[in-house]
Amino acid sequence: MEKKVTGKYKGLSLQVLPFSEVQDLTIAQRVKKILQLVLGNKIVILHGRLRPEEEARLIEDTMAMVDHVKGFKGIELAVIEPDLKNETFFVKLKHNIAKKLVGDNTALTVIGPATIVKEIKRDPKRLEVLLG
């Protein structure tokens, strides 16, 4: 008798999201776009970072989905940014001006479904994505 082996997930893929693709969206649209990708079992790598209020909204909407989407357990989220602590005043100033003008696209945000991403270990300079 043939035994059917079924995996828990159909597939896993990474989706790189350029900042330009989300910069003109409203908070709700941005969060919706990210969550749609995550619900499709994709690990999203966003070029740039969400604003604090967007991160809070992402958590709120994630929790609402955990409540309503069967099998969805939430997300793992982490941001890595360049360490400017030891940089000169002018480098920091340049970075801040660029941030104001074109948004924070020097950072990388990783968002993955909790069913696939067990943990994202973060220290100031690197991210380690552990798959479950």
Next chain:
Amino acid sequence: MFKILKRVSTRIFGSLFRKRENIKIGFYGPPNAGKTSLANKICKDWTGEEIGSVSAVPHETRNVQIKEKVEIKYKGKVMTFKLVDTPGIATRVDYENFLRFGLKKKVAKKRAKEATQGIIEAIKWLDDVDAVIVVLDATENPYSQVNITIIGNLVARKIPVLVVGNKIDLKKADVKKIEGAFPDYEVVGVSAKEGTNMDEFYESLFRLARRV
């Protein structure tokens, strides 16, 4: 002229008086960091009553709990606080995690559902507090995105923050690591369970209240 001056001074001094009288302090942080333990310790010290129950099972606090008019006297000064203890904020809630603590499936699922709603409620309350105590477990890695998101939101809303590294009674506790992760904030290490370093905490709390 006199009436105008009187109105202005009443408004200024009135608002100062109001702020000092009932400062809304929110307790925020990840689950199981000891927010309720710390709020309980403060409430027990000054009112004799606790604010809520604590447990080793994560997400024990699933609703915002409030204690009104907690009058704290420290070094001859008196301040009255409204303590707002919030559910722990997390990006994932998995009922299966609760099964490990011996909870039955039905109970675990109910707890998970309530936990998700509690997280949403906690985030909504960010708009309604005067100052926040971010409670972190000093034995855990402080560089978690939830911690960064909470503090980022408080900064964006211009809400004064005090970071507390709890559980310093445990060997693994590392308050210096928290200080390194959040160098722009005052960090105080305590053990809410043992009542360790509460004097320094109250001093920091009064400094925090003065920034409101």
